[in-house]
Amino acid sequence: MPVDLSGPLMAAFRRAKREFEEAVKKGDKETARKKALECARILKQLSKYDDFNRESYLQKARKWERIAGDIEAGRYGAGRKAKAKPLHENTRENEEEDSFKRQAEGLxxxxxxxxxxxxxxxxxxxxxxxxxxxxxxxxxxxxxxxxxxxxxxxxxxxxxxxxxxxxxxxxxxxxxxxxxxxxxxxxxxxxxxxxxxxxxxxxxxxxxxxxxxxxxxxxxxxxxxxxxxxxxxxxxxxxxxxxxxxxxxxxxxxxxxxxxxxxxxxxxxxxxxxxxxxxxPDRKATKEIIRINTRGLDISRLDLDAIAEESVRRLYSGRDLKNLCQGAIWNMIREENPDLHKLAELPYEKLRKRSLRTRPLEMRDFEEAFKKIKSPLTRKDIERYEKWAEEFGG
Ligand SMILES: Nc1ncnc2c1ncn2[C@@H]1O[C@H](COP(=O)(O)OP(=O)(O)OP(=O)(O)O)[C@@H](O)[C@H]1O
Ligand SMILES: [Mg+2]
CATH class of the missing domain: 3.40.50.300 (P-loop containing nucleotide triphosphate hydrolases)
Incomplete structure (x- = not known):
């Protein structure tokens, strides 16, 4: 098994490619040709370290050799945009590359x-x-x-x-x-x-x-x-x-x-x-997450410490806490707006003119909400994370 040099080689390739592009921009054909050959050489080396991508590296290497050949024959338009393709080259490969790039942009x-x-x-x-x-x-x-x-x-x-x-x-x-x-x-x-x-x-x-x-x-x-x-x-x-x-x-x-x-x-x-x-989240973090998820509402009547204690005991995650708050808020909204579902008959324009009635959140809103949220985790799961963290974390 040869030493894996693919990291440094990749870096070297990028450098050579950059220098190639600069040379093309400047119209320095000789440097561009040399750099294109260097790119091809590095890609060939890379193909040795990576069985999976061997063919793709070799294909790219051939592309660079063609570019070098085109420059020598005066077919490669120096001074054009660095990405310019040799005139005769079948651009399918490049089109494919571009299409993947566009898909990557979609991410x-x-x-x-x-x-x-x-x-x-x-x-x-x-x-x-x-x-x-x-x-x-x-x-x-x-x-x-x-x-x-x-x-x-x-x-x-x-x-x-x-x-x-x-x-x-x-x-x-x-x-x-x-x-x-x-x-x-x-x-x-x-x-x-x-x-x-x-x-x-x-x-x-x-x-x-x-x-x-x-x-x-x-x-x-x-x-x-x-x-x-x-x-x-x-x-x-x-x-x-x-x-x-x-x-x-x-x-x-x-x-x-x-x-x-x-x-x-x-x-x-x-x-x-x-x-x-x-x-x-521990208790302190739990309280912060509850504050974040009840922004804009009056929570002065809540006993946050009690809610946090119960949440920690139930192994709630941030996601569970968010759902808990949503549940509590809904309980409050339904209580204050008992005819809410009837409004569904109204046209949008009329609805826009109405506003929701709210009141400060109460402990009972949370007590109801607690019943519906169950953490999928057990103590044992948590211990497993903690053990891994101790051994491999840092
Ligand atoms: N520390 C936190 N502070 C505030 N909100 C949180 C926190 N953790 C989780 N949440 C809430 O829970 C939701 C889910 O969190 P997030 O998607 O970041 O979890 P995750 O760790 O990526 O989960 P998964 O492992 O399932 O992908 C967030 O959108 C947010 O509303
Ligand atoms: Mg996630």
């Missing part, structure tokens, strides 16, 4: 979430804020922000929310990628979408790639998707390594999330040296 989502929308999780928030700030600041080359952070913890504890807040605060391009979706939607082509995704992420930096359910990519589990997910994983790992490129100041942060950290294999874990436990 971009807006994020309006702010740090203030997240209750508790102070340490996690601080770490993410620091990472995001370091990435944005001018800094010596030796100081690098984290490129990959793994968030793990029980369902509904705010992992997605944290990633959205990081993106929202930075005004970064936010790619929301669910591993299982990519696999089922693109199956055999999931590697292409991943490559395209990171290419677009670099173009639109600063970017945050949020990779939800990374555990779906693990090689530990078997099943019919395992071949496709192994390919996708392998591409992903290569992309992640590519970002170890020190000279690059493009900020592309990959945040990965999982509910099943114990399913992750070594290859994934090693790319995410920072692994952050996102636990169930």
């Amino acid at each position: 971009i989502t807006g994020s309006k979430v702010r740090w203030g929308d997240i209750g508790g999780l102070d340490e996690v928030k601080a770490l993410l804020m620091e990472t995001v700030v370091i990435a944005a600041l001018q800094r010596p080359e030796s100081i690098q922000p984290w490129k990959g952070i793994l968030l793990f913890g029980p369902p509904g504890t705010g992992k997605t929310l944290l990633a959205s807040a990081a993106a929202g605060s930075l005004n970064a391009t936010f790619f929301n990628v669910k591993a299982s979706n990519v696999l089922s939607k693109y199956f055999g082509e999931s590697t292409k979408i991943i490559s395209a995704l990171y290419e677009v992420a670099r173009e639109k930096a600063p970017s945050i790639v949020f990779l939800d359910e990374v555990d779906a990519l693990t090689t530990k589990r078997s099943g019919e998707q395992s071949e496709a997910s192994r390919r996708m994983l392998s591409t992903l790992l290569t992309e992640l390594d590519g970002f170890q490129d020190k000279g690059s100041d493009l900020m592309v942060l990959t945040l990965a999330a999982t509910n099943m950290p114990w399913d992750l294999d070594e290859a994934v874990l090693s790319r995410f040296p920072r692994r952050i436990y996102v636990p169930l």
